[in-house]
Amino acid sequence: MTTSTTAWEALAAQRSTVPVLAPGHVWLAGAGPGDPGLLTLDALAGLRQADVIVHDALVDPRVLALAGSQARLEFAGKRGGKPSATQAGITARLVMLARRGARVLRLKGGDPFIFGRGGEEAMALAAAQIPFRIIPGITSGLAALAAAAIPATLRGVNRALIFAAGHGADDDFDWVPLARAGLPIVFYMVMHQLERITKVLLQAGLDAQTPAAIIASATTPNERVLVAPLEKLAAAAREQSFEPPAIVVIGDIVDFRPRLLGEVATAEKE
Numbered sequence: 001m002t003t004s005t006t007a008w009e010a011l012a013a014q015r016s017t018v019p020v021l022a023p024g025h026v027w028l029a030g031a032g033p034g035d036p037g038l039l040t041l042d043a044l045a046g047l048r049q050a051d052v053i054v055h056d057a058l059v060d061p062r063v064l065a066l067a068g069s070q071a072r073l074e075f076a077g078k079r080g081g082k083p084s085a086t087q088a089g090i091t092a093r094l095v096m097l098a099r100r101g102a103r104v105l106r107l108k109g110g111d112p113f114i115f116g117r118g119g120e121e122a123m124a125l126a127a128a129q130i131p132f133r134i135i136p137g138i139t140s141g142l143a144a145l146a147a148a149a150i151p152a153t154l155r156g157v158n159r160a161l162i163f164a165a166g167h168g169a170d171d172d173f174d175w176v177p178l179a180r181a182g183l184p185i186v187f188y189m190v191m192h193q194l195e196r197i198t199k200v201l202l203q204a205g206l207d208a209q210t211p212a213a214i215i216a217s218a219t220t221p222n223e224r225v226l227v228a229p230l231e232k233l234a235a236a237a238r239e240q241s242f243e244p245p246a247i248v249v250i251g252d253i254v255d256f257r258p259r260l261l262g263e264v265a266t267a268e269k270e
């Protein structure tokens with residue numbers, strides 16, 4: 001690849017052809033956590049070719065700015081307390097646009113299949129016999145940890161990792177087995193339940209001093225990181241006005257952040 005070759009041309013060279021978003025097709029793609037550098041090349045190809053881009057609130061404006069000039073942007077999410085588009089309404093819209101022959105990019109924050117209702121949308125497209133393709137994205141749970149210099153897995157520390165949604169349809173979810181698993185937990189959508197869920201985890205036996213962190217607006221210009229022991233996390237978040245979107249990570253892996261940051265600083269000096 002020469003320096004003048006675009007990333008898209010380089011992709012085409014490896015695949016014998018550029019991925020084509022055909023009329024009447026839907027690509028259900030992840031937009032990553034925010035930073036456009038974390039988009040996949042296939043998602044970028046979708047952005048450049050789509051006639052209509054149906055996107056969620058958490059898709060970063062810098063990513064949307066990569067859309068082709070022919071593309072119409074349609075917002076399908078929550079905004080300013082107004083009622084959000086219903087899931088049925090969104091899938092019906094995708095089906096209608098595809099049936100009209102549009103090239104449709106359905107763009108979701110992070111990865112479309114991680115707490116993003118991508119599965120529901122894919123099933124609706126399959127049921128309607130709309131040709132579609134799934135393009136994974138970098139999920140915020142992993143991107144936020146990397147941005148905060150917290151290793152998701154570390155040999156000798158954890159052999160598994162739990163991804164959990166703090167908010168969901170089943171709000172009587174039993175957190176006790178998760179607390180007792182002895183594994184790091186990466187929480188999505190938990191900021192409004194942080195007090196309650198940290199209390200449940202402590203009651204279930206997690207040590208009060210378990211290291212924990214909040215990474216808000218990861219990989220965006222508003223990124224903020226807060227580190228505190230589990231028992232103090234909710235109060236510290238309140239005092240420092242931490243707001244969604246945020247990832248909360250609880251577990252010994254958080255303790256490696258200072259060491260990683262120290263090593264990064266040393267490596268840069270050399």
Ligand SMILES: C[S@@+](CC[C@H](N)C(=O)[O-])C[C@H]1O[C@@H](n2cnc3c(N)ncnc32)[C@H](O)[C@@H]1O
Nearest residue numbers: 110111114116139140188189217218245246247
């Ligand atoms: C509906 S879920 C969608 C998750 C998305 N599909 C993914 O894979 O990242 C929304 C939650 O993702 C997390 N999130 C998304 N983008 C984020 C970011 N840039 N920084 C921190 N958390 C983020 C927050 O927990 C937010 O409440």
